[in-house]
Structures are given as C-alpha cells and as structure tokens.
Amino acid sequence: MDYKGIYKIFDAEKIKTYPVSERTNKFKLSDLLKPEDIDRMSFDVSEEAEGNISLLAREIISAREKNNPVLFFTGGHLIKNGLSGLLGDLVKRGLITMISGNAATSIHDFELALIGETSEYVPQALEKGQFGMAYEFNYINAAINLGDKYCLGYGEAVGKMICDKQFRDEAVKTLKPDHPSFEFMHPDISLQAICYENKVPLTIHVGIGTDVIDQHAYFDGRAKGGCSGRDFLIYAKEISELTEGGVVLNVGSAVTGPEVFLKAASMAGNIGNIPKGIITANFDLRTYNPDDFTNENAVGYYYRDQKSIVTRVPQAYGGQGYYVGGNQKQTLPLLYKKLLQLL
Numbered sequence: 001m002d003y004k005g006i007y008k009i010f011d012a013e014k015i016k017t018y019p020v021s022e023r024t025n026k027f028k029l030s031d032l033l034k035p036e037d038i039d040r041m042s043f044d045v046s047e048e049a050e051g052n053i054s055l056l057a058r059e060i061i062s063a064r065e066k067n068n069p070v071l072f073f074t075g076g077h078l079i080k081n082g083l084s085g086l087l088g089d090l091v092k093r094g095l096i097t098m099i100s101g102n103a104a105t106s107i108h109d110f111e112l113a114l115i116g117e118t119s120e121y122v123p124q125a126l127e128k129g130q131f132g133m134a135y136e137f138n139y140i141n142a143a144i145n146l147g148d149k150y151c152l153g154y155g156e157a158v159g160k161m162i163c164d165k166q167f168r169d170e171a172v173k174t175l176k177p178d179h180p181s182f183e184f185m186h187p188d189i190s191l192q193a194i195c196y197e198n199k200v201p202l203t204i205h206v207g208i209g210t211d212v213i214d215q216h217a218y219f220d221g222r223a224k225g226g227c228s229g230r231d232f233l234i235y236a237k238e239i240s241e242l243t244e245g246g247v248v249l250n251v252g253s254a255v256t257g258p259e260v261f262l263k264a265a266s267m268a269g270n271i272g273n274i275p276k277g278i279i280t281a282n283f284d285l286r287t288y289n290p291d292d293f294t295n296e297n298a299v300g301y302y303y304r305d306q307k308s309i310v311t312r313v314p315q316a317y318g319g320q321g322y323y324v325g326g327n328q329k330q331t332l333p334l335l336y337k338k339l340l341q342l343l
Contacts, residue, residue: 001219001220001221001222012215012216012217012219013217015133015215015216015217016133017133017134017135017138017216018130018133018134018135019134019135019136020111020114020115020134020135020136020137021115023120023121023125023134024120024121024124024125025111025117025118025119025120025121026080026119026120026121027080027082027112027117027118027119028116028117029112029116029117029186029189031082032082032084032085032112032189033082033083033085033086033329033333034085035085035086035089035336035340038086038333038336038337038340039337041333041337043330043333043334044330045326045330045331045334046325046326048325049324049325049326049331050334052281052322052323052324053324053331053334053335053338054338055322056247056249056279056281056322056324056335057335057338057339057341057342058342059247059279060095060247060339061095061339061342061343063245063246063247063279064094064095066244066245068241068242068244068245068246068247069097069098069238069241069242069246069247070095070096070097070246070247070249071096071097071098071100071238071239071246071247071248071249072087072096072098072099072100072249072251073099073100073101073248073249073250073251073253073256073257073260073261074087074099074100074101074105074251074252074253074257075101075102075104075105075251075252075253075254075256075257076101076102076104076105076107076108077252077328078101078105078251078252078328078332079104079105079108079109079112079118079191080108080118080119081328081329082329083328083329083332083333084109084112084189084190084191085189086332086333086336087099087191088189088191088194089336090336090339091191091194091195091198091200092194092198093343095339096200097200097201097238098200098201098202098203098235098238099155099191099195099200099201099202099203100202100203100204100205100231100235100257100260101202101203101204101205101253102204102205102206102210102253102256103154103204103206103207103210103211103213103228104211105204106140106154106155106158106192106204107137107140107211107212107213109158109190109191109192110139110140110158110162110190110192111136112186112189112190113162113184113185113186113187113189113190113192113193114136114139114184114185114186115185115186116185116186116189120132120134131212132212132213132215133212133215133216137212137213137215137216138175138213138216138217138218139161139171139172139175139182140158140213141213141216141218141219141220141223141224142161142171142172142174142175142218143157143158143160143161143168143171144157144158144220144223144224144227145171145174145218145220145223146167146170146171146174147160147223147227148220148222148223148226148227151226151230152227152230153201153203153204153227153228153230153231153234154203154204154206154224154227154228154230154231155192155195155196155201155202155203155204155231156196156201156202156231157227158192158204159190159192159193159195159196159197159202160196162184162187162190162192162193162196163187163193163196163197165181168181168182169181174218175218201231201234201235201238203231203232203234203235204227204228204231205228205231205232205235205256205260206224206225206228208221208224208225232260232263232264235260235264236263236264236267236268239261239264239265239267239268239275240264240267240268240271240273241273242268242273242275242276242278242317243273243274243275243276244276244277245276245277245278245279245319246275246278246279247278247279247280247281248261248278248279248280248281248309248313249280249281249283250280250281250282250283250305250309251282251283251284251328251332252283252284252328253305254284254303254304254305255304255305257305257309258304258305258307258308258309259304259308261308261309261313262308262313265313265317274317275317275319276317276318276319277317277318277319278313278314278317278319279314279319279320279321279322280309280310280313280314280319280320280321280322281309281310281321281322281323281324282305282306282309282310282321282322282323282324283324283326283328283331283332284305284306284323284324284325285325285326285327285328286303286306286325287300287325288300288306288310288323288325290306290310290311293306293307293311306323309321310322310323
C-alpha cells in the first residue's frame with residue numbers, strides 16, 4: 001500500500017514467506033465431519049440444549065416452507081472444528097439462505113480447499129517469525145484485489161477464485177505478471193465454493209490488521225474494506241427480507257456477528273422493512289444468565305452475543321430467542337441430524 005504521510009511505516013516488501021506445504025497444521029482433511037458420519041455419533045448435550053435444538057430445527061423447516069430466510073453467522077472455529085461439510089450440505093438442500101463470518105472463516109475454508117489442512121500451529125511458527133507467513137495467503141489478497149476491481153463482495157471473490165479458473169488466473173497475475181497458475185486440491189469441500197456455485201450469499205465481515213493476509217506485501221486495505229463493505233450491503237439486504245419472519249443463528253461469534261446484525265437490522269427498519277416475529281439463537285460455551293443483562297457490574301452484561309441475539313433482538317421484533325449452551329462439535333451436528341429427520 002502507498003503511504004505519503006509524515007510517519008514511518010513498516011515495509012511489507014521485506015517479509016519472507018515460505019510454502020504452505022511446509023507448515024505444521026492441527027486440522028487435517030480426515031478430521032472433517034461428513035454428513036454420513038452423523039448417524040454414528042453419540043451426543044452429550046444438556047436436556048435444555050437438546051430441547052432448544054429441537055425447537056430450532058422445527059422453526060428452520062417452517063421458515064423455509066414459508067420461503068422465509070434462514071441466516072447463519074459463524075466464527076472461524078466452526079471451520080477448524082470440521083463442521084463446514086454439514087453447513088455445505090444444508091446450503092445445497094436450501095435450508096440456509098445466507099452464511100456470514102469473519103475473515104478467519106474465509107481463510108480456514110480457503111486453506112482446506114487448497115491443501116486439505118488448516119489451523120496453523122501458532123506457538124511453533126510465532127517463535128520463528130513465521131506465523132501467517134505462508135506465501136499462499138497472497139492468493140486470497142489477489143482474489144479480493146481483483147474482486148474489488150470488479151466491485152464484488154469478499155466471499156464472492158474468494159469463492160469465484162476457487163471455482164473459476166479464468167478469474168483465478170487473472171488474479172494471480174496481479175501478484176507477478178509471470179506468476180504460474182495454481183490449483184485447489186479439494187475445492188469440493190469449500191463452503192465459499194459451495195455457496196458461490198449455489199448462488200447463496202457468503203458474506204465476510206473484516207477488520208484491518210486482524211488477519212494473517214494483512215501481513216503480506218500484496219495486502220491492500222482499500223480492496224479488503226471495499227469487498228467486505230459490499231458484503232455488508234448484501235447482508236443488510238437479506239436482513240431486510242425478515243419482515244414476515246425467519247431464523248437468525250449466531251454460532252461462536254462473540255462480537256462481530258451480533259454487531260453486524262444490529263446495524264443491518266437498524267438499516268432495514270429505517271427503510272420500513274422491520275424484522276417481525278423472527279427466531280434467533282446463539283450457540284456458545286459460556287454460562288447464560290439473563291439477569292446479568294441489566295447489571296453493568298456483571299461480566300454477562302458485556303456478552304453481546306447473549307444480550308443482543310438472545311434477548312434484545314427478539315424482544316424488539318416480537319420474536320423468540322434461544323441460547324444453546326455446549327460444545328459446537330456436539331450442538332451443530334445434533335441440529336443437522338434433527339433437521340434431516342424432519343425432512
């Protein structure tokens with residue numbers, strides 16, 4: 001990025017990269033949970049959580065029968081926990097109408113599509129100055145740089161890179177004119193690719209300096225912000241379709257998911273498309289105590305995901321909020337199982 005101000009800046013051109021194939025990863029392709037694995041799983045969730053999951057499954061099926069949206073916001077850990085295959089299947093079945101996440105969601109999904117591994121072992125890399133320094137992260141920057149040129153959204157640009165060889169070849173040429181093309185080893189497992197191919201929005205909501213792709217010489221904050229900004233408008237448009245009901249799920253996103261939803265809901269209401277009678281749910285590990293939400297001295301007061309998604313939002317829009325406590329490696333597969341049973 002160019003800078004002409006009065007301060008000194010870090011010279012990203014000095015960054016030394018290495019091939020991602022040399023990196024130690026904690027998650028392998030064999031760890032990916034497949035839809036056919038669900039029937040062999042045993043579930044250890046609380047009675048309350050299972051009850052709420054059953055209710056949510058019925059609400060999701062009901063929403064789709066009425067052609068109402070089912071929106072799913074997730075943090076990056078869902079991908080690292082091997083659950084993206086279940087989400088991809090729900091997208092293909094038409095049960096989820098939009099998926100959203102932070103940049104880590106996109107990055108982990110990209111890595112799985114590229115090499116079938118993700119979740120870098122950070123302590124080992126950090127001490128060597130190599131954390132996030134795999135060269136292939138430049139491919140994501142290339143995708144969003146070209147995506148910004150064509151005024152695409154972030155998730156759309158990365159999905160297009162995975163699915164569209166012509167776009168991919170054009171993107172890598174933005175790195176170096178003679179840069180060789182490359183292929184994805186496992187494009188079929190990419191959530192971004194599945195959404196792109198099924199024309200289901202996958203929106204990515206980012207910060208600057210928050211992600212490993214920001215460490216590289218080809219990082220362009222204008223492109224990253226531009227593509228993510230368009231994703232926010234795509235997201236807000238989907239929120240504006242909740243006027244006759246729908247379901248909003250927030251899974252493992254403590255801040256970004258709730259805050260993006262609140263702003264988009266306000267925008268929708270501002271133009272007269274007020275969400276009505278929506279069902280909301282927050283999936284997380286922390287203790288849930290609704291009495292904390294009016295006590296500024298309680299730590300729970302500051303849990304945006306619980307306070308906003310489970311309480312504030314449904315109260316404002318005449319809906320119902322649920323809290324599903326437990327390990328998402330258990331709660332999400334159980335929701336998937338119950339959805340398929342209802343189908």
